[in-house]
Amino acid sequence: MSARKVLVVDDNRSALKVIKAILEEAGYEVYTEAEPEKVPLFLKRETVQVALVDLKMPGMDGLELYRKIRQLDKDVVVIIMTAFGNIESAVEAMKLGIENYLQKPLNFDELKMTLQKIFEKLEMKEELAILKGQIEGKNTFENMIGKSKKMRDIFRKITSIAAVDSTVFITGESGTGKEMVAKAIHNLSKRAKYKLISINMAAIPEGLQESELFGYQKGAFTGAYNTKPGKFEAADKGTLFLDEIGNINHKAQVKLLRVLEERKVEPLGSNKLKDVDVRIISATNSDLKEEVNKGNFREDLYYRLNVITINLPPLRERKSDIPLLAVQFLKEICLRNSLEQKSISDDALELMIEYRWPGNIRELKNVLEEAAVISSGNYIRPSDLNMSSYNDTMRDSADDMIPANMPLSEVEKRSIINALSKTRGNQTHAAKILGITRKILMHKIEKYQIADIVPVRTKRKKMS
Structure with a gap:
């Protein structure tokens, strides 16, 4: 959220000056208006998140102004200030959906605390909207996902x-x-x-x-x-x-x-x-x-x-869309199969981004569905991803004498050992041979404890 903007409406101009000074000192951007009839015109040219409105004002009372504000911008949170806590006003306010009341004379600590809570809720809502918008709004178009x-x-x-x-x-x-x-x-x-x-x-x-x-x-x-x-x-x-x-x-x-x-x-x-x-x-x-x-x-x-x-x-030409697609598809798959919602580990996501996806979006969905079903725990990891051409690459780089019935994990391990042997332990060159990133290779070296089998070169730090 950008600036925290508050509109204060009160026919008492002295009160407006005091509230403005206190809220500006607290870091808010404050607008004031002594004539409630002018508020609709103001809101057509300026956006605020909160309106602090006096209940009793000549010409237009606070409840009527609340209705006007809601018509113009339903997202504005309205706080009613009143010295007259009568039942009729309270009932009417409840019917209108007003949740925030402050008693006059104002307790400025209470005012600041109320505003703080309101803005925290608004900012949390905005963060969720942004997160949701990555899948369902800004980066979607007629059920198609893409930000590339x-x-x-x-x-x-x-x-x-x-x-x-x-x-x-x-x-x-x-x-x-x-x-x-x-x-x-x-x-x-x-x-x-x-x-x-x-x-x-x-x-x-x-x-x-x-x-x-x-x-x-x-x-x-x-x-x-x-x-x-x-x-x-x-x-x-x-x-x-x-x-x-x-x-x-x-x-x-x-x-x-x-x-x-x-x-x-x-x-x-x-x-x-x-x-x-x-x-x-x-x-x-x-x-x-x-x-x-x-x-x-x-x-x-x-x-x-x-x-x-x-x-x-093809999907390989729009790699920046893969994380968005993967998150959305995984969410749908888990819901459809009554599975607990799962996340994708960074290593798995990196592997998915590097993969060429010959079957494009359809293949991505299938790979994620299998991974969601077979994976244990809350995360999908590289070992859960059944990506055929990646596995083919691993096999092609392996020793020709590997038995056909050898487990895939052992094939992968031998492929990495073979690639590191060919490059004399150079991880960057070995990763290129295997068609994976250096980060994924490092993860697998640790996973299979390959450093104990074949010498692995690491980057040397420059002497200062």
Whole structure:
């Protein structure tokens, strides 16, 4: 919290001067006002955390002013000063939610103590809000977490895209959150009150793609006992998300191109066109341009789909987001599995930041879920993290003669010994060979008592 700001409202100007002097000496930034009618205008141009208000004032009493203050800024804490402790005022104050009363003439020690307690609560609330905001506010956008520049740029782009109705093409590796981006665009668009229909083209057999997308009439083919609308009709006035668009077959590509050009669909078995009003968002984790060059994907359809592009970065290119994602995912995993809330140790977090995450966010979630279940105690440690390519690196650097059934901990230990032997005990070089940080290597040297087995060089302090 920045400056502690207090507004004092009292029609007694002498009292205002005394209170102002005492509170300023105590370190508060103090504003005074003798005319309560002017307070609303003041609060529109200035922010305070606490208002110290006299109950009995001409023109507008303290309770009425309290209502006005609440309308303008519900976060302002109001303290009522009164020399008239009557029951009616007390009951009315309770109904309004006023918790802080001070009796006149003021006991200034009591005033300072009251303010101290109020500001301590406000500052604690602010700290919690900041901590929560790291996950749920400042660093989130439509359920997506990210504070890295790449993700903040994407969040801004999504906001701009949602305001128009252009076709969107999302690219990125598997597990980077392409469907979440599609949902964000839909939720922020004018189509949000209508459906978002998602379909993964890779999950639909080629022979069923046309009927799934465009629907069919009764009798259109064997087994078509009833007329069924396709995904385009289901998404009318809304958004259709076509994931893994590179897996769409050639017949469906032709029909999809027609929908994009004419905004009409022709169900199988029908010679009638149906109007559809659908925004199309497509996504792929492959190089669709290369598929065009190979003749597997129509070039005209590629350019129809690729009007506005969003390229999602892999997790290894947004390392600053990993701690935020890990904390949030772990919290959700523990709640979902009725586990006690756990934290991630510094060494484990450092290892997660260094890891390349080939499976991206999806892999991060899976690794954390396994770690949350198998870990003992309140912390997840490096040994709890089952990260395949990290373990592969450890194995690759180990002695070729290591038995296949050797425990992973022993493989890891031998890998470290092997790397240190190759570098003559140089920890920095050994860490590079192993693909881990020097800090993690030092932790493992201590864990396995490797310094007793192979000489380990440490940094020498410079002579003064």
